[in-house]
Amino acid sequence: MDIVVGALVKSKAGRDKGRLFIVLQLLDEQFVTIADGDLRKIESPKKKKKKHLQVTSTILQGFIDKKEQNAPNLNAELRKMIISVANEND
Secondary structure: OOOOOOEEEEEOOOOOOOOEEEEEEEOOOOEEEEEOOOOOOOOOOEEEEHHHEEEEEEEOHHHHHHHHOOOOOOHHHHHHHHHHHHHHHO
16 A cells, blocks of 8 residues: 555654654655654654555545645644544554
């Protein structure tokens, strides 16, 4: 599965290993920017290699809709989206 903007991904490497993030931007073939609204805020996203991310089957449509409308995505909303998906999968 390809990594797309709004996809929920899990870090496979680094000190954030095991954490869930949302893909904010595709930079090139190797890198994306990710944020979770907690450890990594939207204002200062993490640049991460795609090979260090495990793609889940979840696409956060609420995040994509707000981005298309140029409405600000808040860190608190990002955390809520990630927590709700994590709780559904438990």
